[in-house]
Structure formats: structure tokens, C-alpha cells
Amino acid sequence: MECSLIFNVPTNRMGFSSFFTWFLLVFFVFSFDVVQSFTGTYGVNYGRIANNLPSPHSVVTLLKAAKIKNIRIYDANHDVLTAFKGSGIEIIVGLGNEFLKDISVEEDRAMNWIKENVQPFLPGTRIRGIAVGNEILGGTDMELWEVLLPAAKNVYSALQRLDLAKTVEVSSPHSEAVFANSFPPSSCVFREDVAQFMKPLLQFFWQIGTPFYINAYPFLAYKSDPDHIDINYALFKKNPGVYDAKTNLHYDNMFDAQVDAAYAALEKAGFEKMDVIVSETGWASHGDENEAGATTKNARTYNYNLHKKLIKKKGTPYRPKKPVKAYVFALFNENLKPGPTSERNFGLFKADGSIAYDIGFTGLVASAADSLLLSFKDIGIRGWFRISYSWVFTSCFAVLMLLNERL
Numbered sequence: 001m002e003c004s005l006i007f008n009v010p011t012n013r014m015g016f017s018s019f020f021t022w023f024l025l026v027f028f029v030f031s032f033d034v035v036q037s038f039t040g041t042y043g044v045n046y047g048r049i050a051n052n053l054p055s056p057h058s059v060v061t062l063l064k065a066a067k068i069k070n071i072r073i074y075d076a077n078h079d080v081l082t083a084f085k086g087s088g089i090e091i092i093v094g095l096g097n098e099f100l101k102d103i104s105v106e107e108d109r110a111m112n113w114i115k116e117n118v119q120p121f122l123p124g125t126r127i128r129g130i131a132v133g134n135e136i137l138g139g140t141d142m143e144l145w146e147v148l149l150p151a152a153k154n155v156y157s158a159l160q161r162l163d164l165a166k167t168v169e170v171s172s173p174h175s176e177a178v179f180a181n182s183f184p185p186s187s188c189v190f191r192e193d194v195a196q197f198m199k200p201l202l203q204f205f206w207q208i209g210t211p212f213y214i215n216a217y218p219f220l221a222y223k224s225d226p227d228h229i230d231i232n233y234a235l236f237k238k239n240p241g242v243y244d245a246k247t248n249l250h251y252d253n254m255f256d257a258q259v260d261a262a263y264a265a266l267e268k269a270g271f272e273k274m275d276v277i278v279s280e281t282g283w284a285s286h287g288d289e290n291e292a293g294a295t296t297k298n299a300r301t302y303n304y305n306l307h308k309k310l311i312k313k314k315g316t317p318y319r320p321k322k323p324v325k326a327y328v329f330a331l332f333n334e335n336l337k338p339g340p341t342s343e344r345n346f347g348l349f350k351a352d353g354s355i356a357y358d359i360g361f362t363g364l365v366a367s368a369a370d371s372l373l374l375s376f377k378d379i380g381i382r383g384w385f386r387i388s389y390s391w392v393f394t395s396c397f398a399v400l401m402l403l404n405e406r407l
Helices: 011-030 056-066 078-084 097-105 108-117 142-161 192-208 217-224 255-266 296-312 370-407
Strands: 041-043 070-072 090-095 126-132 169-171 178-182 210-215 241-246 250-251 275-283 326-329
Touching: 056 090, 070 326, 078 178, 090 097, 097 108, 108 142, 126 142, 142 169, 142 192, 142 296, 169 192, 178 255, 217 255, 250 326, 255 275, 275 370, 296 326
Parallel strands: 041 070, 041 326, 070 090, 090 126, 126 169, 210 275, 275 326
Antiparallel strands: 241 250
């Protein structure tokens, strides 16, 4: 946020005291940090289904070095929340699927969960949201479909009672399974069986100002149909693209098409002004023989191009003025995740904190020379500003005192 301060600087002797007051005001205004809400476009999912990951404190160091200011976790682990205290990194915590039935019963149960897992860490740890469940609608457990909305409402009501509803968002991320179809993007619509649960949930989220969170994976789409999907289209590389005849829009990458498909489904459901945030997206660097496209080269290409797009704050063809916001999956490779090999190889970083491939980030594991250089850079820059502030203030103060004596 830019801040423009305009002052009428006195130029005569009578105005000296006013000028001195003005000088002190300017000095103190620019000496203190201005706290701002996170307004960027790039975040990362910090999954921890592994037994070989760096400590949460080391993760904070890693995220700061990479200038990643926004993360999601899939629980409310106290060690993680404690480690992130004072880091300035904004976190969405997860209320796991296993808690939904219990919390949907009554608000007090949601209150107890929040008092145990959220409130004690505020405001030092910047918990900005609670994700109620993960990929519930469209999943196989129909009982969870029925309790999702009551659980979300109870969580929100509890936050209101604790005076936290204005700072902690309530959301619930969805998979592509909620859609009946998504190609071309303008034809996307919610599945009929999902819609009866989705529409009341969207109505509630619209009332409290929550965006629609979608897990969008071009990798999964390509893996399921490599013979008919151009991998360059999935990787943000040069390709003929696809044309949506209804909107007359051209798409040169699948990620944008998936986001706009979500916008189209929301419009048809009556929520055309609801924002879309990508809660998960990524590309596996390794997979089984039948997992097409799961290579280190492709993972690097996808995540490099995605990062470039997001930091430029670009929109989509259907929402060109609305910068896309996305959380990449995932921070680390997770060696204990079940399922195909790809599930354990989505990380931007390896378990030891080194980069899995280069997209411009710095890992925890670096040469001594690199570490020394970074230390000197950090000390040099911060030190220069501290010394400059002190020197400028002292010098100006001395000059002003001298002028005052002469005047």
C-alpha cells in the first residue's frame, strides 16, 4: 500500500517550531512498520504426512527465504502454530473431516475446538482462516455431505461469539468432482446430486464473504487422458490452445480454463459475483509407470510458469481484472502418503529442505559460501538502514538545534 504524505513546510523564522514538529512527525511515521493484511496471490500447502520433514521452526525459515507469506495446513497442529508465532506468515488451519459430524451437532463443540486450537495462538500467529473439511461434496461419504453446512455454521457462530469472525474466515475446499463437466469452461455446472448441498453452502458463504475454494490440477486431468490432452496446454507452454465458442474466449493453458469453469458453475448456481481461490494445484515430479507426465522436468515447468503467472497478478480470460490466487500443493514431498507414487512427490522441496527443482526458491540446504553471503546481505541491508536512520536523525537534529540558536 502506498502512502502519500503532503506537508506545507514553513520557510520563515516564525515557523521554525512548526517545522521542527513536522520533522519529528515524519521521522516517527516512517520509523514504525505498517501492518497490512496479506494481499498477494501465491501460497503453499504445508502437508506433513511424513516422518522425515524439517522442524516447523526450520519451515518458517524456509518460507521466509522463499518469500512465501501464505500457507494452508490440514490440521491445527500446536507445534506448527507455535513455531509460526511472530513470523508474519498467514495460515489457514484445517478442521479435519473426522471432526465434522461431532461439530455439526452443536455450536459449543465448535467453540471448544476453536478455544483449544485457534484462540490461544492469536494474535501472534496469524491464523486467517479455518477450512472446514476437505473435498467433502462429491466424495464417497454421503453422511459428511449432510453435516458440512451445519458444521461450517457452528464454527462461524463460535467465531462470532469470540469476536473473531471478522479476522478468521470460514471456508471449505472442493475437488473437481463437484462438477458434472468442465469443458469448455462456459459449460461447467455442478453435479445434480451435489447441487442440492452445494447451493445452501454457497448461500451461507456468500453471506459471510467467503470465496469458493477449488482444488484444480491440470496434472490429474492430463494423467487421466494423455492421448487427447496436449501436455503443453497443461504446462503453460506454447500450444494452439482451446476456444470456447459460447464466450468467444481463447485459452492457452488448462489452469485458467479450470478456474473459469468454476466461475461458470457459480454463475449458473446464482453466485456470479463470488470469487474463486485455488486451494490446491501442483504437479508430481515422480510417479508410477501409468502416471503420464509425472516427471521432474514437467513439475518444474508447471510450477515455474504458475509462479510467474501468479506473481504478475494476472487474471483469467473470463475474469481478466481479477488476479488469480492459488496455493501450490505442496511444500514437501510426503513419504507416508498412501496411494500412487505421485502422491508422495508433489513437493517443491525435498524432506531435507533442499529444492526438489529450481523455480527460483532457496532451500534450507545450501553451501557455506551461499549462507555466508546471505547473512552478510541481510546484515548489510538491515544494518545500513539502521545506521542511516540514526545518522540522518542525529545530523538533522544537530542542524536544527544550530539553526534554532542562530534564530
